[in-house]
Amino acid sequence: MLREAEGPVRPRGGGTKPWGPADDATVLETGGLDRILEHNVGDFTAVLEAGVPLATAQAAFAEHGQMLAIDPALHDAATLGGVMATSDSGPLRHRYGGMRDLVVGATVALSDGTLAKSGGKVIKNVAGYDLAKLLIGSFGTLGLIVRAAVRLHPLPPRTASAVGASDDPERLGAAAIALASHPLEADCLDLDWRDGAGRLLVRFGSAAAADQAAATVARMREVALEDLATVEDDDELWMAQRVHQRGACVLKVSGRPTDLPAVCRAGDAVVGRPALGLYWLSLPAEAAAVAAAREALSPRACTLLDAPPELRAEAWAAPDPGAHAVMARIKERFDPARRFRPGTFVGGI
């Protein structure tokens, strides 16, 4: 199709993440690429086409007690390719990393119709350049991801969470750092901040999850968190964290663990992965509110994700100028005809 058609194109999976500047490019749907090509149960790997809905893949893996350890905000239609292209993630990123850490191989269709693969389907491999990482988070500007091989993990037999609250951002920040400094082996460590009230949530996924959560509650007491609780039936708690990561206007902050108090002060509602220094701020859908939050958090890079189209023109933070020059050259080499969403990426790439 790329060889026959002309003009700019925009790859589209489930259409659940209209992020980045809007464009009027021809939409390239991946819905037809919907096969799970391999699920190598004993090897904890799978090969999937890009259009497979993540929910479908997870259901197939779950039948064998496995999961792809990525849990972005809930949207049944979200596809593997879309989650890769946007580098979306959820609470499990705390332990398992993001898509860049889970994809072990990828095949991409370039603008001249070339199909190129990199990596492989084994979990350890350093042969050749890691082009999959370049594609992940490229927002469809280098090519169309058509297929990927991923590493899987065992589904936890049980889960349990520890919850502790504080209305004081400084105290929450200090508590998050203290908790992150312990070798808890937690699956998730999240911040939930809204309307001047905050709490930290720590989730464990193992046979001993309830014990681990109870021990964590004790640690939370030591760092002066309040309203402590152990929650064994904790799905709803984490569902809410995933849902709150989306909204009418969401600014993602690439920050540090120590930025937690500043981030709480900058937004009415925040979902955070404090040990990673990543935060998602819900803001009023107004240019002035976005600008004020960026100003308050400067020099941290803030990327506007969900937002009305008129605000998304300024979605990206400016990269380091030297890094930007390399990015522009990469775009030039991979998409010399400038067909994949031209002009919509960081710095007008």
Added chain:
Amino acid sequence: MVQPMRELIGRLREIVGDGWCYTAEHQLRTYESDGLLQYAVRPGVAVLPGTAEEVQACVRACAAAVVPWVARGSGSGLSGGALPIAEGVLIVTSRMKRVLEVDLANQRVCVEPGVTNTAVSSAVAPDFFYPPDPSSQIVCSIGGNVAENSGGAHCFKYGFTTNYVCGLEVVLPDGELVTLGGEELDPPGYDLLGAFVGSEGTLGIATKVWLRVLPAPETVKTLVAFFDSTHAAGEAVSEIVQSGVVPGAIEMMDRVAIEASEQMAHAGYPVGRGAALLVELDGAERECEARFEEVVAICERCGSDDVRVARDETERQLFWKTRKAAFPAMGRISPNYFVQDGVIPRTRLPEVLEAIEALAQEYGMIVANVFHAGDGNLHPLVCFDGRNEGEAERAEELSGRILDACLDAGGSITGEHGVGVDKKKHMPKMFDEPDLDAFQRLRCAWDPAGLANPGKVMPTPRLCGEVPGVYRQHPLEAAGLAERF
């Protein structure tokens, strides 16, 4: 020596000072090989810059003179990635060994490229550690780890260098100094860190590295279980992983490797057993204890009648010493050996080991197997006597056929040692022409002049067309060293 090279050396001397610019034969001999001794090339000149600015000035000088260069850390790599170029410059980072910043609240450390892997963990000990731990960790440098995306025994659980690098300061091949990422994750734009880590010195030279560190595990428990066969030990590995246990490390040695290591480490291992499995669990104390019982039960169920649990740190160190002795110990039973680095899907272990055994018999050679069993990364050691004519060639051929067996099983030609010069001829077995072309696009975006570590990774040297381009003859092309692609 040709005139441009002589002028370049003069310039390099000005940059790093006389004492750090080597041109004499006895000085250069140190640098003619990396850890893979079967390749040796004496560089035109070796420089040891002391700062990022000096590295930048050296690279600029090379770019201006259109002379290729190779970066080298500690020179412990096992694929010839730091093999010098005869008419080129070797840039050695071993003087740049400052730990620049330790920020434990944010779990970050910033180091210069010459800092050793072990020194990073030492800088954040005892409460934190840096997980990637290649066997050469006492000497290998972080810059080299970044170039090779180094793994180690604990990467099944913790991942590789690429999962821990969050920022780099890089001198690009044109001499520009750029910052990729930093202390924060998810910098805006393409994942240049992901592209750079593991690029084997072909995209630039890192002068500053920001790393994530993790809280040190509360407890570590280690056992060694002996089995009659690698097959039975392989079953145990599969069962352990299936059960949802994620061990810090699972390492296997076969009969030959056990015998050789025991001679060197004296750990009291029973000679003659078919396989030894080292399993290490780390993490929260309670979870670790419970899981450890499970692992012991699985080993016994899979046929081990000899499970030894390390009683203390001394014994644990002895277990590891025996495992890590496997490579050097081979030197005692064979004058020479090649180390292979193939990867297979773990479930194909029994059939691939059988294939390796069959190949060893066909060639009449001894192959010992040591491997990271959790992630299917095999290190077959092909033993030979280089004094016998043709034996090295036959051993290399056998080594290559072992890689074929790994690829047939759906694996890879290298799990952690890199492609370098050693594996580049095998690249077309794993990647087709469009794949290699895509690799070249990436390389050209960073190094259009083709001066950074040319002749590595790609099976045939290629040059970059300009975008858009007017043809100009490249110096390597003129010298007949490369053809345009």
